[in-house]
Amino acid sequence: MNQKSGAASIKPARPVYILNSASVVGTKEGQGPLGLLFDKVGEDDMFGCATWEEAESTLQKEAVGMALDKAGLKQEDISYIFAGDLLGQSMATSFGISVYQIPLFGLYGACSTCGESLVLGAMSIAGGFADRVVCVTSSHFASAEKEFRFPLEYGSQRPLSASWTVTGSGAFVLGSDPGESSIQGKNLDGRQGARKNSMRAVKGARARITGMTVGKIVDYGLKDSMNMGACMAPAAASTLEQHFVDFNSQPEDYDKIFTGDLGKVGQKILVDLLQQKGYDISEQHMDCGIEIFDGESQDTHAGGSGCGCSAVTLSGYILKQLEERNWKKVLFMPTGALLSKTSFNEGKSVPGIAHALVIETLG
């Protein structure tokens, strides 16, 4: 029984493994502090394409292909793909992953989409609906600026509270089995011959997903799309508090608590908001957006953002730390700012949302 551990949380009864993952990033991300950890760094940010949107599609296609290769799997081994991006009508996804012909659940949770895709992917595994799924998200600096802000050609100045959308895509292969040779000969869906490829050996898993907390929309009424860290911090605080209550846990139960892209402004607000609720996360908190760039030398202001930011940081950095046993248990919580060009121009606020996953070493 996949017991709901509380009002908004899931503790899967069947284990969910992160079999493998891959990250593809742009040049700026490759030059940043985590640059050497990514699987592929593009030579330029067009990735051989004619438009920024096609370049972002290529990021998703390559990340999924590499994650499958690293897991020793083929597209026929995958039951479902949970995917999304930041563009209107999720265009990077529609044109990026159609080549794989895997049944698709298209998702939109702004920069929290990486968390949303992993939660739904893990649910499909833990519920017995699939044995292997792929979760993928992407963002691209240039396509995002065009979609949400100003044409890059304007050369608009950016305030210090603004974040820099990460050019990158992270893909994850989740499975019900830790891999290696243990699934040889197993008939995974109970029907003779229904999935010929289910007997292909996969390599050993990288980590486990042991808990999930699904976020609500939280709107403090902020309207500044150049300060998305502040817009998202209340949602991060809400999901984190819910998580601590649902799992009866404390900040010190985790080696690290990662948010997706709050940046330096949002981080301070999150720590303050949780302090008011009786939780001190200042020791454990890290933010993917702060880690991925060197703000001073790379001129990225508050930090990186985008639903590629948390995805490539999880794939390249966090999972590696777990594999090397530097950390044993991490809370990973991508954060999203729910705005569009239209909502911004119509004077609406920027609500936030955040979804959290507990990711642990294999045992």
Next chain:
Amino acid sequence: MNQKSGAASIKPARPVYILNSASVVGTKEGQGPLGLLFDKVGEDDMFGCATWEEAESTLQKEAVGMALDKAGLKQEDISYIFAGDLLGQSMATSFGISVYQIPLFGLYGACSTCGESLVLGAMSIAGGFADRVVCVTSSHFASAEKEFRFPLEYGSQRPLSASWTVTGSGAFVLGSDPGESSIQGKNLDGRQGARKNSMRAVKGARARITGMTVGKIVDYGLKDSMNMGACMAPAAASTLEQHFVDFNSQPEDYDKIFTGDLGKVGQKILVDLLQQKGYDISEQHMDCGIEIFDGESQDTHAGGSGCGCSAVTLSGYILKQLEERNWKKVLFMPTGALLSKTSFNEGKSVPGIAHALVIETLG
């Protein structure tokens, strides 16, 4: 065990009930052939709001509120909401349902999103992750024309292959239990006192979801956004063929096979494509987009479309036919055209996707 019934299908082991639903539509839909079946018809298409986007948000808010009322439930009874719309970054959803403070999975599958939300909602119930969830989608004629085509003020002429986006929202409450007094006193999540409201009686369910087939992206290379029926028909054919194979079923096993919004052009292509694959669905096939408007007197050309179209037709018309036992088993398959303003202007094709659900009477 929620056995995967084939390569892309799910046959839930735990029953999934549609406890209740609600539909809110605009004036034109209220004047159409199904007009009397909808729960609420707006006096005008602004629904008391200042913008079309706010009007669409109001549709979702009202549909969810009415569906909860009709089910005898409150927002605290709902574990998750699966929601989406057609606007960039799903803005109708973000501003429409935030008032309910229910953990949210944001979805994007164009006009197939109603199907996607019901599949994921049903998975969360069948997997034991939730006892009650809400699925909601919406579209609005004016916000969609602005988002995808031309400003309404241009008065652009529309070809006869074009469809008319439905102004409407349909919301569905799914549950693990058929309702009435049977859940009194049951501790639904296994934890003492964790959900105080879980003992509130719900009224009897309207129907059951007994099977699901998840679609892939299908792209025949068509580029005409004024003929979305043709763009989506290959995806509908692909999902339908997969469904017949996975469930070892034939068209005559269903009283009706409903597509979402293929319209008159797409319907003909779908029937032809399936004929080539050895399935004759001409007897069973109906299309929500064809049913919702009187094309001649209402000047809607090929038919209705939008992710509100299939949602309000399921809520107002199809579920009623099942309740009255005029039909016993229906295949419901919303269809989506994966385009954006940007992808269209960059000369890309319009790929399609479709997700199918088997919906049956209570027994």
